[in-house]
Amino acid sequence: MDERCTEKTxxxxxxxxxxxxxxxxxxxxxxxxxxxxxxxxxxxxxRNSIDDVLQEVFIKIxxxxxxxxxxxxxxxWAYRITHNHAVSLLRKEKTRPQLVSTDNDTYDFxxxxxxxxxxxxxxxxxxxxxxxxxxxxxxxxxxxxxxxxYLEEMDYEEISDILKKPVGTIGTLLSxxxxxxxxxxxxxxxxxx
Amino acid sequence: MSKNMEQKNEENCxxxxxxxxKEERITPRSKWRFLFNDLSVLAIxxxxxxxxxxxxxxxxxxxxTDDWDIYNQAGRTFWENVLKxxxxxxxxxxxxxxxxxxxxxxxxxxxxxYKQSVVISLCIAISLILxxxxxxxxxxxxxxxxxxxxxxxxxxxxxxxxxxxxxxDRGLLAGMIISxxxxxxxxxxxxxxxxxxxxxxxxxxxxxxxxxxxxKILGTAQGNYVFEAKELRxxxxxxxxxxxR
Numbered sequence: 001m002d003e004r005c006t007e008k009t010x011x012x013x014x015x016x017x018x019x020x021x022x023x024x025x026x027x028x029x030x031x032x033x034x035x036x037x038x039x040x041x042x043x044x045x046x047r048n049s050i051d052d053v054l055q056e057v058f059i060k061i062x063x064x065x066x067x068x069x070x071x072x073x074x075x076x077w078a079y080r081i082t083h084n085h086a087v088s089l090l091r092k093e094k095t096r097p098q099l100v101s102t103d104n105d106t107y108d109f110x111x112x113x114x115x116x117x118x119x120x121x122x123x124x125x126x127x128x129x130x131x132x133x134x135x136x137x138x139x140x141x142x143x144x145x146x147x148x149x150y151l152e153e154m155d156y157e158e159i160s161d162i163l164k165k166p167v168g169t170i171g172t173l174l175s176x177x178x179x180x181x182x183x184x185x186x187x188x189x190x191x192x193x
Numbered sequence: 194m195s196k197n198m199e200q201k202n203e204e205n206c207x208x209x210x211x212x213x214x215k216e217e218r219i220t221p222r223s224k225w226r227f228l229f230n231d232l233s234v235l236a237i238x239x240x241x242x243x244x245x246x247x248x249x250x251x252x253x254x255x256x257x258t259d260d261w262d263i264y265n266q267a268g269r270t271f272w273e274n275v276l277k278x279x280x281x282x283x284x285x286x287x288x289x290x291x292x293x294x295x296x297x298x299x300x301x302x303x304x305x306x307y308k309q310s311v312v313i314s315l316c317i318a319i320s321l322i323l324x325x326x327x328x329x330x331x332x333x334x335x336x337x338x339x340x341x342x343x344x345x346x347x348x349x350x351x352x353x354x355x356x357x358x359x360x361x362d363r364g365l366l367a368g369m370i371i372s373x374x375x376x377x378x379x380x381x382x383x384x385x386x387x388x389x390x391x392x393x394x395x396x397x398x399x400x401x402x403x404x405x406x407x408x409k410i411l412g413t414a415q416g417n418y419v420f421e422a423k424e425l426r427x428x429x430x431x432x433x434x435x436x437x438r
Binding site for chain 2: 018021022024025028029032036051054055058059062063064065066067069071160164165166167168169
């Protein structure tokens, strides 16, 4: 099955999955790692039960497969379902996440973009743990756009499709989120390094 | 987490989901269900827009048929008149339904892609333009009349214009024309009193000198149910029995 899947696009696999459920396995293999990482970033406290959460997400994706709008990227649509599931988990938990998971590669990317302009030696250098702590402190609506933009490396249109908000609103949210992130960082760690 | 371990977890997850799909015989939901959901949301948005349109139509009807020039004569101050007669309720409904139609549209499958300001402006423009058309088509008047006839507390919320016009000692009278064959005009006011309207009044704001027509009369009460009429205006709207009890 895997060999048959490698050449296929996500959208083709969706169409094939509706005829033969085995093809859905291919889609899952493509998205287990990214969606798993995303869930842990949004609700870090579910790190230990990530397999169960992922299963629920994939079952939801499978159930809603005929609702997939081909004018969207499959990845945006799958992230939207994952995002909604993660948000409902957050609501159930009623506590703020303790840390947002970041890794070295995405951390570098995040650092580069949250700082305005090109980085230079005087620019802010955030420690990985500090970024996580600050992200955990800020409001969910700002945290989610920062995660999608700088950790998941999505473009504005993809974020718009995931969060179901206009592209212009995403731009506004992101610029506010960056300012809030910086303020929160300065408040927490004194000065920008 | 090592790459191998990640791959192993991935396979476990895929196997578990595939097993659940088979064992629980899970199948994708019908496409009609999604179509129905999306159409329902759009229908809610359109319905809200229509109610907003009707609200604006009734707003215009109550605003424009109200006689803003006689508040002084009726013994009211300008602000008292605004508070009692301005159709705040319909303005409130208009705002609520414009907001709701925007909200429902933005929740539809593709509605979120449009700029908030564009969607809100469109909802406002559609409500206002269609509201003006339906006002001129008489729909606002029909809705207003229906509410007067069928909703007992409607007048107490929107302000009762009838009593304002049943003050002959202040030169204000309203009722139905009974006879016009020979001058003077005979009318029965909305409290059932028969009046003789003398003088040569001006017919304005759509008033017609015809039996069965309901009119407002500006003039001077002469005593003994004789009223010297200076101006007749068309009465629009239903009058409930014993309006000033």
